[in-house]
Amino acid sequence: MKKISLLGATGSVGTQTLAVIREHPDVFSVSAFAFGANIRKALPLIREFKPELIAVKNKAVADRLHIELSGNSKVVYGPEGMIEAAAYGPSDMLVNAVLGSIGLEPTLAAIEAGKTIGLANKETLVTGGHLVMEQAKRRNVPVLPIDSEHSAIFQSLQGQDKSAVTRLILTASGGTFRDRRRDELQDVTVADAVQHPNWSMGAKITVDSSTMMNKGLEVIEAHWLFGVPYDRIETLIHRESIVHSLVEYADHSMIAQLGVPSMLVPIQYAMTYPSRLELKQTKRLNLWEMGTLHFQKVDLKRYPAVALAYAAGKAGGSMPTVLNAANETAVDLFLDGKIRFLDIEPLVGDALDHHQIIASPDLDAIEEADRRTRAFVHSRIK
Template sequence: MTLKKIMLMGATGSVGTQALDVIAAHPDLFELVGFAYGDNIAKAREIIEKFSPKIVVSASDANQVELAQAFPEIESLSGSDGLIELVSVSDYDILLNAIVGSVGLLPTLEAIKLGHDIALANKETLVVAGDTIIAEAARTGSKILPVDSEHAAIFQVLQGVKRKDVRSLTITASGGSFRDKKREELVDVTLESALAHPNWSMGAKITLDSATMVNKGLEVIEAHHLFDMPYDDIHVVMHRESVVHSMITLNDGAVLAQLGASDMREPIQYALAYPRHITMQNEKDFDLTELASLHFEKMDLVRFPMLDLAYRVGKLGGGYPAVYNAANEVANRAFRDGKISFLAIEQLITRAVFGHMEFDGQSLQQILATDAKTRKKVATWIDTLSSEKANS
């Protein structure tokens, strides 16, 4: 296997940090040539000192200036324009998009236009613009290699399987931090309790999305685009142990599943090393004989209405998935900032989706305009809720 040159967006987040572990563990196979990060400049400095990349993009101009002064030998950029420049560099093999949120969409699309392969941990890219992304990848020959554990599992078991032989996909869900709570018990839940995921170590935004089940809804829409599967043939089951990461059912009834430890490095490493399964350094122990039992339950769409709503917006298509995602990103942030209650996240997303109207044949630019409009509307609603809360 020749040395793969990797461009990484979201380097200081949960997936990005674990990707760096994978790269560091295999210096003979992977090289980090550039990265983008958010606000953690201390971590960015550590990455630069350890990996010696050629180009770095900071979210803020101030951090960009600081890094430029500290590391004059490295090209230092900032902002959304910097992300586009990052992916436009010709000297890399694969872009790992580990940015959280739809900000990862346009640079990913640009990388695809240039023919680069994509290791995709940013589900919002396909949720907002799946039709455009898949069509452009087909045109340029770019491979889209899923990094989410569920989609990576499906991708792995599909190897050597003909698409026409697949009846359905089944995505597993841990249920998140509130899986055992009834809806009436969610009224006063705290951020701390929402971020206490029982199985996975993830960033705050995704962990909260798991608690609302928005994350699983986004994964359903992503699976539809990745695997060209009708929504009615994409199923979600509750699986508390997170041992079976996902499954496919073939036309003859055979079920193929991918199992393993709850370790995001495995799907990250497979995407980077594809099509090889290379040795995992410091592999987590996984022994089926030590598991007392595995549990699978039907999803209660009344208890988890955001999953039900995701199926609806996915089937509607056009700008509806973008509205769902944009409203969630703003509401999720507002709950983490203490501005709204946990259940208000669902209420704001639902209000945005049912208030959206559009015509057929939406272009990408129109969808992006819808995204921006939705964010402004939801932010206004949140300000009203915050004012009412302060005056009550």
């Protein structure tokens, strides 16, 4: 029985992780469970999966949860509570499905505790990839990707000579507005932006998909996960989301992972690696039913967020931290109706231009750069 610590349990990836566990109750159990403040959604899950440790956003949520719960679960809260859940002693594996850079410190704590990492929180590697991968190597801890694109690359590398890799190609749906020109995006609303054509995701990730900042962040994540330089990581728009990513080798052969759009597959693969289990909740891919698959190069003028991400990644140091913090803040402002959709990328660009790079930031420096960047972005709003 593999015991799982799950962060972000009430979010999209979190609930799908629980769906995998539900399908295989003889293989997995939930030992620690972290969520923010959505008690209504969390309570039925807590009662079903019976975690020993529960971490929540703050003391007020913890107090409310105590009233609702009866049993032996321990309830903790705040950043320290999330770290405790991530590194919980009886757990074998952390599935980090929390949103944002708050996932970095719990990941580091879980690595230090020797837990296998299943990573759906790309911001962890964007903001602190050097810290995470160095610590994982030192502790001999696997960091297994859960993002569909990185899982596809990971699967396409199995049994291969990694020194022969010449390109990683990350596919992208193109997002909600892929069929609109940039000059047609002046007045798009939040409601418009969160309607993804292929995937069911949270609002922030769906907006990131629309700007394609999501793909830019994934480029940085791929750099750290697979040790491939940025000039050998490419992006490709593939509107059907059937080919999840590709790896090219020295002989120009390409290996790709295909499947119907579903996060259940990469979640389960990380949890069962190197084995595979049946997954009844997913559909079989019949290529003849798809007809035609489409691919096109990413236009960096149409999607400047991708160019910003490459620039930040290549600059290295604290720049990816600034990229992520500025984007998170700008997207929050857009979702709150305080800026327009097309204001997101210029705000991120301003933050990058304003920042004095720190070459090899430690955790304190990363957190300070994150804090200063968020304050800077807010200061730019009139």
